[in-house]
Amino acid sequence: MAPVIASKFDHIPYAGIRKVFQKANELEAQGQKVVHFEIGRPDFDTPAHIKEAVKVALDQGHVHYAPNNGIPALRTALAMRLQVDKGLNYDADNEIMVTAGGQEALYLTFLALLNAGDEVIIPDLCFGPFALGIILAGGVPVRVPLQPENNYAYDLAAAKQAVSPRTKAIIVNSPHNPTGSVLTKEQLAAVADFAITHDLLLISDEAYDKMLYENSYISPAGLPEMKERTIVCGTLSKTFAMTGWRVGYIAAPAAVVGAAVRAQQNVMLSLCTFAQHGAVAALTESQACVTAMMQEFARRRKLVLEMIRQIPGLELPGIPQGAFYAFPRITLPRVTSAQVADYLLNDAGVAVVDGLAFGEGGNGHFRISYAVSYEDCRLGLERIAAVMSDFQKKYG
Ligand SMILES: Cc1ncc(COP(=O)(O)O)c(C=O)c1O
Structure with a gap:
């Protein structure tokens, strides 16, 4: 056979x-x-008020398919948090979609961006699904070493060597799994410059955006000229102890979100509707x-x-x-x-x-x-x- x-x-x-x-x-x-x-x-x-919101949603009959890009209230809540927490302005209707956790956000991004054989620079040290999600989506992960002595920032000289005509994007993940390191604004700006110089998209995995002990969060999407070439992949999993709920998001230029929504229509269709109502409570109620x-x-x-x-x-x-x-x-x-x-x-x-x-x-x-x-x-x-x-x- x-x-x-x-x-x-x-x-x-x-x-x-x-x-x-x-x-x-x-x-x-x-x-x-x-x-x-x-x-x-x-x-x-998961905090009690978030669970309560789901119970209410169930009692109100929110048990049917949701829109493919997520319920409007959740997209609006995500846009609000991106604005308040990171100073980023995204249109809730066209530039944000809800995904099944940060992991599906990454996968839909790869599906949206990659033609067969396209390469993506990923950090060597990284969350496993960076490489494997890229392979599943038909792309080729290219690992570039990080510098432990330099806050685990990319070795940009090695990244330059790794760029080829097929390189489409570079991934940044700060705070970083597995090291817990956080890139400084200068280090993020250096990766952003690198992306601009080589005309790459930048995929920013912001799964740990609320988990900083010394500084406040900086998204590369907020750096000059970067919004148009950055795809933010985020999640409620870690911030709100909601790993089992599977609620994440993509915030990106409308064309990328549009392609990711079309991928979603053929993968998950839509996210669990009542879980999305709980996520609205998580994002809009007290952050205590x-x-x-x-x-x-x-x-x-x-x-x-x-x-x-x-x-x-x-x-x-x-x-x-x-x-x-x-x-x-x-x-x-x-x-x-x-x-x-x-x-x-x-x-x-x-x-x-x-x-x-x-x-x-x-x-x-x-x-x-x-x-x-x-x-x-x-x-x-x-x-x-x-x-x-x-x-x-x-x-x-
Ligand atoms: C770096 C990173 N990105 C994304 C995720 C995905 O998280 P989730 O799919 O639960 O939102 C994780 C989970 O461990 C992670 O460590």
Whole structure:
């Protein structure tokens, strides 16, 4: 029989993070206490007023298909937040659409932009679906290294080498998964200049736009001449502890949104209607819940960074200033990150993600997501400290 599965799936493995999560759950089912440092999912419940809005929407009968680009009230609420929070002006009717989370926002963007074989520059260290979504959409991801010593900004000299006649776009993700780094305005402006010089579109993944500990958010779409060439992909998942709701958005020039809506008409059709009503409440009512969650993340971050800095055999390049990630590097030359990640999970009950899951630049690192309770942060780091001191005695 001829091959059943399309050959592009040769390059699309099951997600590594999911495998760790599954194994961690198996260990838990056997009665072990596992610290879940592996998943990027806030542990908070979705705030009550957002859930209430959905109950009302259900009672009011909002159970039918929604418009393909999202309900008008949600697009208006997104336009308002983009204006108030980021100083960006988008037309709610033509330049904004609702998507199934930030991940579908990225995928629809790739579908809208890419002809077969078109290339997109992505950071090496990045969220897995950047590369795999591009491949699914028929494009070619081109990885460009980041500079740990420079806030994990792009190495723009390497990016220049990577540009070809097929390069269509470059992706920026600040605050960054997996390192938690945040680009300065100057660093964002340098990528924007790069995009203008090489006539590229800039895809800005703003999944962690509310999760900054030291500065306020800057979107590259707000830099001079950038609105017309930037596609903002955002989400309510992390900000409002709504990962399971699947509500995200694209804000972009009308032609891009128009193509993404036509893609959506043939993929999801429309997003869950009553979830969209909950999202309106999230965006338009008091933002105090976001402040409260961020205060707790800040408390955990302080503990996590302090503890990591004291662990033998680990160092923390750069200072994670956003999201809820830390990306320590193992300084023992004979120990690999795969070895440490495996040992931590199977022998110490701490699930982390091997840095290699995010690209070659992650070799020798692992990612800690501190979206777990303060107590679990402490317990997890104590366990990591014990394992690393054993490794140091054995291999140091
Ligand atoms: C960098 C980045 N972008 C986008 C997403 C997508 O999030 P969601 O699809 O839940 O909105 C994530 C989720 O982990 C992420 O880390």
